[in-house]
Amino acid sequence: MKHSMILVGADKGGVGKTTLSRALLDYLERNNVLVRAFDTENPRGTLNRFYPTKATVIDLSDVADQMRILDTMESAAEQVTVVDLKAGNLSTALNIFERIGVLQAAKDGMFDLGLMHVVGPSIASLDEMNEVAKYTNGLDYVVARNFINETNFFEWDETTYNKYFARLPNAKEIEVPKLNEMAYEQVDLSGVTFTDFTNNKMANGDDANFSFVLRGYVRKWLNDIDAEFNQLDMVKSIMKAKRSNATGES
Amino acid sequence: MAEAGHSPDRPDQWGQAGASATIVCSDCPRNGKTLFAKLVADLLTLRLGHPPQIFDTDDPDGGLIHHFPGHGQIISLSNTRAQVGLFDGMLTQPGAHFLIDLEARHFSQFFQIYQDISFELGAEQVGLDMSVFFLIDRTEASIQAAAELSAAIPGTRFQTVRNAAIGDALGIGRSSDIYHRMRIDREILLPELSAEALGMLEHPDFHFDSFIAGKYEHFPFELKAELWSFLEGLYEQRDSVDSGTAYPV
Numbered sequence: 001m002k003h004s005m006i007l008v009g010a011d012k013g014g015v016g017k018t019t020l021s022r023a024l025l026d027y028l029e030r031n032n033v034l035v036r037a038f039d040t041e042n043p044r045g046t047l048n049r050f051y052p053t054k055a056t057v058i059d060l061s062d063v064a065d066q067m068r069i070l071d072t073m074e075s076a077a078e079q080v081t082v083v084d085l086k087a088g089n090l091s092t093a094l095n096i097f098e099r100i101g102v103l104q105a106a107k108d109g110m111f112d113l114g115l116m117h118v119v120g121p122s123i124a125s126l127d128e129m130n131e132v133a134k135y136t137n138g139l140d141y142v143v144a145r146n147f148i149n150e151t152n153f154f155e156w157d158e159t160t161y162n163k164y165f166a167r168l169p170n171a172k173e174i175e176v177p178k179l180n181e182m183a184y185e186q187v188d189l190s191g192v193t194f195t196d197f198t199n200n201k202m203a204n205g206d207d208a209n210f211s212f213v214l215r216g217y218v219r220k221w222l223n224d225i226d227a228e229f230n231q232l233d234m235v236k237s238i239m240k241a242k243r244s245n246a247t248g249e250s
Numbered sequence: 251m252a253e254a255g256h257s258p259d260r261p262d263q264w265g266q267a268g269a270s271a272t273i274v275c276s277d278c279p280r281n282g283k284t285l286f287a288k289l290v291a292d293l294l295t296l297r298l299g300h301p302p303q304i305f306d307t308d309d310p311d312g313g314l315i316h317h318f319p320g321h322g323q324i325i326s327l328s329n330t331r332a333q334v335g336l337f338d339g340m341l342t343q344p345g346a347h348f349l350i351d352l353e354a355r356h357f358s359q360f361f362q363i364y365q366d367i368s369f370e371l372g373a374e375q376v377g378l379d380m381s382v383f384f385l386i387d388r389t390e391a392s393i394q395a396a397a398e399l400s401a402a403i404p405g406t407r408f409q410t411v412r413n414a415a416i417g418d419a420l421g422i423g424r425s426s427d428i429y430h431r432m433r434i435d436r437e438i439l440l441p442e443l444s445a446e447a448l449g450m451l452e453h454p455d456f457h458f459d460s461f462i463a464g465k466y467e468h469f470p471f472e473l474k475a476e477l478w479s480f481l482e483g484l485y486e487q488r489d490s491v492d493s494g495t496a497y498p499v
Contacts, residue, residue: 182330216367
């Protein structure tokens with residue numbers, strides 16, 4: 001079984017990086033894909049709060065922790081590894097992965113490597129795309145535009161929009177739709193996964209008493225973001241590998 | 251009468267014992283919506299013995315709520331907390347009956363939320379019978395809006411209201427074709443009322459339960475006769491669907 005590793009990162013904080021990681025983990029779990037996660041927001045961890053048994057908090061600058069991700073990939077039961085990169089650490093992380101040969105290994109076909117780069121509606125955030133461009137050759141590069149405040153990502157300014165989006169090299173784009181603020185906060189407060197929230201379940205599996213309206217908003221948002229994930233080659237590849245694995249094909 | 255997709259085994263929100271929520275709406279303002287909402291509330295009062303819980307979306311002033319003080323609230327649909335109060339409130343009060351007077355300016359937003367959160371599913375799970383009364387305005391666009399809504403909310407009883415006082419849109423363009431193709435579970439034809447009768451219905455203190463109880467015996471005979479006729483007409487239209495006979499236009 002070929003393993004897939006998906007990095008989720010941004011060089012700017014507050015653009016919805018961990019939200020996208022959570023949505024991705026939810027998506028994979030709902031599609032019965034075995035997945036493990038690493039949360040590099042050490043020491044506290046953010047992803048880990050929602051996936052305490054699935055997400056391990058690590059320090060990516062620590063060699064032992066680098067080994068925990070990379071040296072265990074082939075032996076892991078999980079088909080997919082999701083790494084939620086610490087805010088402001090995307091370029092650094094990519095630099096580390098390049099230095100220790102991870103990017104080259106992916107280019108050589110040892111595993112599939114994807115990068116979901118979350119950008120918010122600011123020039124500083126968009127400028128990151130140029131900064132990471134040198135690392136994206138040979139990996140599935142996805143620019144996730146997060147519509148956190150119903151922005152239009154400078155579509156009103158053709159020059160600016162084209163500068164960043166019209167000629168993105170080797171990149172796919174997805175849009176992260178806006179989730180109702182109150183719904184988002186309720187999920188956050190509850191410390192459960194999006195899926196558990198829509199199913200009205202607490203983290204321990206007990207029945208919860210979440211608002212039907214807010215659950216509805218989250219369900220709609222998940223449907224919308226699922227549709228975005230479904231169009232990605234990296235996701236298609238994972239689903240195909242899962243089906244092949246289930247039918248015993250090599 | 252329109253081709254009715256009414257299913258006889260579906261309960262009637264005016265007479266059933268279980269929980270119900272009735273939405274009175276239109277895509278356009280000033281076509282008698284709030285007056286009709288008051289009539290529905292009055293008919294529910296006659297059936298239930300008390301007014302339904304009213305959600306008045308005419309924020310901040312309120313319209314219908316002033317006819318039923320103490321029996322509901324004004325809500326601002328632009329506020330998520332109020333949306334939670336409205337939709338969750340309907341799902342968490344077993345056996346209660348609700349009436350939503352939906353302002354035309356909130357029409358699209360309300361039904362977008364209604365669909366986004368799959369409210370029909372939640373209502374079905376708790377046994378809340380959902381129905382809509384859509385007041386047809388005198389434009390083809392209004393009939394098109396009704397047709398689109400009817401198709402978008404298949405789990406909600408869809409009833410059209412044609413108000414003779416504002417004129418008939420069915421003769422305009424493709425209106426008649428669109429109208430007769432859409433799913434309509436019931437059609438209500440509101441006759442045009444005299445200015446005196448209309449003024450009486452629009453008065454916050456006037457209610458049909460009091461009228462039937464004889465509180466307005468001092469009214470002129472002609473006015474009383476007109477109001478009786480109007481009330482009976484509404485009842486006949488309701489019953490005509492259940493019995494399979496059309497209301498004589």
